[in-house]
Ligand SMILES: NC(=O)C1=CN([C@@H]2O[C@H](COP(=O)(O)OP(=O)(O)OC[C@H]3O[C@@H](n4cnc5c(N)ncnc54)[C@H](O)[C@@H]3O)[C@@H](O)[C@H]2O)C=CC1
């Protein structure tokens with residue numbers, strides 16, 4: 040069989056942001072070629088990648104594609120040849136970006152789009168002197184690039200609609216949420232907002248009103264939590280109470296003209312102020328290495344984004360959409376695969392392995408998937424029929440650790456009348472059955488909350504599935520009681 044050919048991304052500049060881009064593409068199945076003259080680039084990217092491997096897959100309840108191949112190059116031409124996407128992430132200096140973009144375009148495939156990670160330059164500035172200005176856009180990510188879905192995509196007058204859409208499709212395919220900025224401006228949308236908050240923070244330290252830690256507390260215990268799920272305007276709509284946004288503006292709008300904010304001025308970043316900020320930051324966080332801080336940040340982000348995934352709000356909706364686009368797993372031993380996932384860090388406990396509670400979560404997801412396969416899907420449930428779990432028995436056979444990949448197969452033991460008797464096997468990458476979960480569900484009428492016969496399509500599908508599973512050997516753990 041011919042080997043599948045992966046897509047290839049070229050990462051030009053592999054620092055904080057280039058490393059994050061490399062991880063996002065690799066973990067979404069792309070090959071990645073990096074060009075960076077820093078002799079430490081390979082080590083740094085591998086460390087970022089290790090953090091990405093423990094966090095990005097943990098956002099999903101399905102496996103990401105098989106990881107692509109990572110290569111490092113000291114020749115720009117080799118790095119960009121055959122690339123379908125090129126991402127420039129060199130330092131924020133316009134002259135350097137012009138030089139690098141010219142070198143890229145001298146060697147890149149002629150139809151290849153180049154995204155620039157620039158935090159502040161407009162695309163028309165980046166395109167100055169370019170031989171193909173229409174192939175350069177701003178694709179501004181957020182740190183950590185492998186976890187945060189937002190990507191500000193900024194076209195210029197030289198960018199046509201089809202190129203822009205094709206670029207957004209590529210970015211969506213690796214789980215990003217393109218926000219197309221309709222009018223190019225310095226620092227796009229998000230950095231305009233971030234700069235305003237940062238400027239105020241600097242003034243508060245300068246005027247000795249607050250330390251770096253106190254400013255961070257003011258954000259993380261309060262409005263930072265609100266912003267992650269509703270942003271600025273939706274939050275303020277609620278703050279206007281039943282009278283809404285107009286009332287809110289009427290009450291707090293005038294304060295914008297009172298001396299609440301420093302607004303446009305920037306404090307002089309003298310050596311003394313810089314040293315004060317650096318010392319306060321060391322006092323606040325110097326007990327942890329940057330990589331440890333990154334892991335803490337990533338674990339918290341995964342937890343918050345998994346909560347958003349449940350409601351589908353904001354970043355959670357992007358993860359759900361990306362998850363739905365991931366390929367379906369193939370059957371194993373004639374059984375449907377009803378789960379295929381990496382075990383997140385947050386599922387492990389003080390014994391250093393997957394906590395017992397999450398086996399039931401895996402079972403619940405596998406039963407849900409099985410229900411979908413026999414037609415008891417979201418539409419069916421909306422029409423008033425569903426299954427309730429009434430009994431579950433778990434056998435823990437081998438330890439499962441954070442980062443392990445498991446697949447779940449489901450054998451139909453009985454699917455007749457109101458009863459749905461399932462047997463799930465959790466299979467690890469060595470092919471061993473790490474756990475079995477036997478579970479009984481009953482069909483219920485959601486209006487009366489009483490058991491009822493399933494609808495025609497579900498009953499027919501179950502009967503067909505039962506025929507296919509009838510000759511399979513009965514599992515050893517079936518009907519097991521404790522003792
Ligand atoms: N750090 C951040 O929070 C964010 C930065 N950005 C943008 O990303 C870009 C890169 O920023 P960072 O990654 O933070 O900087 P960085 O300093 O961490 O990384 C820059 C990398 O570029 C490499 N480099 C320098 N000259 C080069 C050349 N001639 N060819 C190839 N590589 C070269 C350096 O060796 C370094 O590894 C900037 O445009 C920045 O505005 C965007 C979003 C967030």
Ligand SMILES: C[N+](C)(C)CC(=O)CC(=O)[O-]
Pocket residue numbers: 158180181182230233
């Ligand atoms: C500070 N910064 C301007 C480089 C920040 C960004 O561009 C985005 C981010 O990740 O905060």
